Every structure is written in structure tokens, then in C-alpha cells.
Amino acid sequence: MSDNNHLCLLGLIFLSSLLTGVSGVDYVHVFISSGEDVRLPCNNALQDCNSTTWSYNNRFRDSAVELIHLGEKNKDIERHERLSLGSDCSLNIRNISTEDYGSYICQQWTGENGKHQKQGPDAGVYLHVLHVSSSHTEISAGLSVTLFCRLYSYPRVSCDDSGRSERIHLFWVNQAGVKLNISDSRYQISSSSDQCIISLNKTLLNEDHNREWRCNVTHRDQVKTSVTYTVNSSARADTTTEPSHTKVAVISVSVAAIAVLLAAVLWLIWRKRADSDRGTGEAVVKDENDDKKTYETINMDTPAAAREHERTDDVTYSEVSSTSKKPVKSLKDHTDTVTYATIR
Incomplete structure (x- = not known):
């Protein structure tokens, strides 16, 4: 006793x-x-x-x-x-x-x-x-990541859920606040009570992007503090990165095709305008040529000296005018000619 x-x-x-x-x-x-x-x-x-x-x-x-x-x-x-x-x-x-x-x-x-x-x-x-660290600095889907939650204490305390007076305990919860079960096959949870460390290992999926994991510490069954770790994946998965490259290639080809099509449309517009301008010029020339008339005048007159010395009553003075509607082919073909002739 x-x-x-x-x-x-x-x-x-x-x-x-x-x-x-x-x-x-x-x-x-x-x-x-x-x-x-x-x-x-x-x-x-x-x-x-x-x-x-x-x-x-x-x-x-x-x-x-x-x-x-x-x-x-x-x-x-x-x-x-x-x-x-x-x-x-x-x-x-x-x-x-x-x-x-x-x-x-x-x-x-x-x-x-x-x-x-x-x-x-x-x-x-x-x-x-309380501090949380990750096994990887760059996180992506499909990668197996381990999160370490550790309580730094002096003097060193034991972190377990035993019947000790202080009863300091570490555990992981999901973003809904539900405690993660060690027996759950989706996670691998291990702990070291002497060093006050609890780790969480999981292979990340696409839906784990921006997901929160929280490590809690309790003292005498009361939550004292917690650390939240948010998963920020640099690339969701290979299935999402490969289509991104394909998408860039498709966009490049589409831009090139649009550029070629635009160039062809601009060339057709220019060609059409050129043909229109040339047709208008020919019509104007044709109209001008149709309106042009050639006037040929033949003036017959007697020089003054002849009229003074050889004037007779039987001299006839005639003036002949000729008009032609034949178009002029060129300026060289058209000259103004006046011929004076004396008819006795």
C-alpha cells in the first residue's frame, strides 16, 4: 500500500x-x-x-x-x-x-x-x-508529394494521444475539416511521436489543384493552432499539357491561312479596280474619237499680183470644204493643210 x-x-x-x-x-x-x-x-x-x-x-x-x-x-x-x-x-x-x-x-x-x-x-x-513543409518545390499532377508537419518545442515534448498530462497531438484534416484516417488507402500517414512530426503522402490528381490540407495541434484536447498548405500545381497533368501545344500549333496554322486569304482578297480587289480604270479610259478615248471630226478646207484664190495684171472676166473663184467622220488614228496622221490654187 x-x-x-x-x-x-x-x-x-x-x-x-x-x-x-x-x-x-x-x-x-x-x-x-x-x-x-x-x-x-x-x-x-x-x-x-x-x-x-x-x-x-x-x-x-x-x-x-x-x-x-x-x-x-x-x-x-x-x-x-x-x-x-x-x-x-x-x-x-x-x-x-x-x-x-x-x-x-x-x-x-x-x-x-x-x-x-x-x-x-x-x-x-x-x-x-508549428511548421509545414513539402518534399517538392515544384508540384504537378501525377507527382507523389509528402507534406511534413512538425512542432518545434523546447524542452522537447512527445506528440501522441496517450494519457500524459500535456496530451499534445498532431493530425491532418482535409479542407472540409474532416480528420484524415490513417487506414484510408488514398493517403499514407506516418508519425514520429518523439520528434513531434506527422507526414502526409499522396499522389496528386488534377482535382487536387488548389486543394487545402491542414495540420492541427491540440493541447489537452483543445486545438491550439494549425497550418494550411495549399497545393498549387504548375501543370495539371500530361493530358492537359499536350493539348496546349497542339492548340498553339492549330492557332498558328489558322493565322497563316487567314493571312493568305486576306492577301488573295486584296489582290482580287486591286485587279478589279485596275480593270475598271482601264475600261473607263478606253471608253473615254472611244467617245472622244467618235466626237472628233476632220474638216478639210480648200480655198482657191488668185494672188494679188495676178489679179492686178491678169484680171479677166472669165475667172471663177471657188471654195471647197470637205468634212470627214473617219476617226483620227493618231496625231501624226492628222495635219491641217490649206492649198491655194489659181484657176484661170
Whole structure:
């Protein structure tokens, strides 16, 4: 009976250590998805945040790093531009990355002349960062793709659905919010509880384009955060890419045929206009030639000298005019000729 009491006591000590942390630090768990902004509460803040100091640590660091010192940011750290102190002394971090997970501790220090003493217990935050990645950068239909969902935590926690106190659990759901069943043959789901990773493998179909897959994390049976991954296929499938090339070829041939047809129509219009202009010119020439008349005049007269010396009463003066309706063939064939003759 005493052994059972000892086991219960050890269980209570273990549960208390998970809830309150170590060294009397009161820890809270904060879950956030990568790329989002987060607020870490400081539960021991005083009225003036000038006494607040924030430090950070994870499993890759040998010692804690001061992020905020007595209300002022430490500008010597790489991510200081993403940090800010809230009016309630909370620590705000923008655009969370997987490198931000870890343990954060808020302390209060008061004093003067450089002598400060810590006030009250420390307030700690375990920041868990959920992140989803893909096995392929370029995704297309017909490709087998694996999505990895991982929870980054420090200290490392176990992600399973066992009866442990924290009960942190990862699982996949479809875009309708229905949990994916491991026994479903359309998916291959595997997990590693120690590393807090759950993977989803699926061969993508055409209808999977723009489909959403979501990874959820629950803490004590409550969903804390989730990451949605949207499938954006660069090419739907081979059956859709091949007709696209054929379609381009058909369009090219159609454009060439239209160009040839248009050229032929323009040539016919030009030919018709040329024939029309030539016919009009010939008609005009014909009409002009039909209207032209040749007048030939023969004037018979007696020179003045002859009239003075050889004037006789039996001299007859005649004037002969001739008119012809025969068209003139050319300008060379037509001359105006006047012949003077004296008839005695």
C-alpha cells in the first residue's frame, strides 16, 4: 500500500514539474504557426516596464540570451527588429520562424545606482512553433508529394494521444475539416511521436489543384493552432499539357491561312479596280474619237499680183470644204493643210 502511495506522490511531482517548470518558474504554453505574430505574456509584471527583462533559450544555446533589458531592446541580437515590448510588459514577436521556438523567461528587477534586485518569481513561456513543409518545390499532377508537419518545442515534448498530462497531438484534416484516417488507402500517414512530426503522402490528381490540407495541434484536447498548405500545381497533368501545344500549333496554322486569304482578297480587289480604270479610259478615248471630226478646207484664190495684171472676166473663184467622220488614228496622221490654187 505504501508503494502505491509513493507512486502517486511521484506522479504528482512529475505533473507539477510539467505545469510549473523548474526552479519555481511558472510556465505557460503558447502555440503559434510559422509566419504569424505572437504575444508572450509576462505574468509577474510590475506597474513600470522599465524593470522588465526578457531572456531566451533553446536546446541550441549554452546559455540564455537577453532580449529585453530593463525595458530596452538588445540591438546586438539578429532579430531585434521583430521584437517589441507591450504596454503590459508582454513580449511581441513578429513573423515567427522555426528558430524562435524555445523557453522565454520574464523577470522584474528594481533598484538604484546600478544595484538591482529581482522581484517576485519568474514568469516563463514555452513557445511551440508549428511548421509545414513539402518534399517538392515544384508540384504537378501525377507527382507523389509528402507534406511534413512538425512542432518545434523546447524542452522537447512527445506528440501522441496517450494519457500524459500535456496530451499534445498532431493530425491532418482535409479542407472540409474532416480528420484524415490513417487506414484510408488514398493517403499514407506516418508519425514520429518523439520528434513531434506527422507526414502526409499522396499522389496528386488534377482535382487536387488548389486543394487545402491542414495540420492541427491540440493541447489537452483543445486545438491550439494549425497550418494550411495549399497545393498549387504548375501543370495539371500530361493530358492537359499536350493539348496546349497542339492548340498553339492549330492557332498558328489558322493565322497563316487567314493571312493568305486576306492577301488573295486584296489582290482580287486591286485587279478589279485596275480593270475598271482601264475600261473607263478606253471608253473615254472611244467617245472622244467618235466626237472628233476632220474638216478639210480648200480655198482657191488668185494672188494679188495676178489679179492686178491678169484680171479677166472669165475667172471663177471657188471654195471647197470637205468634212470627214473617219476617226483620227493618231496625231501624226492628222495635219491641217490649206492649198491655194489659181484657176484661170
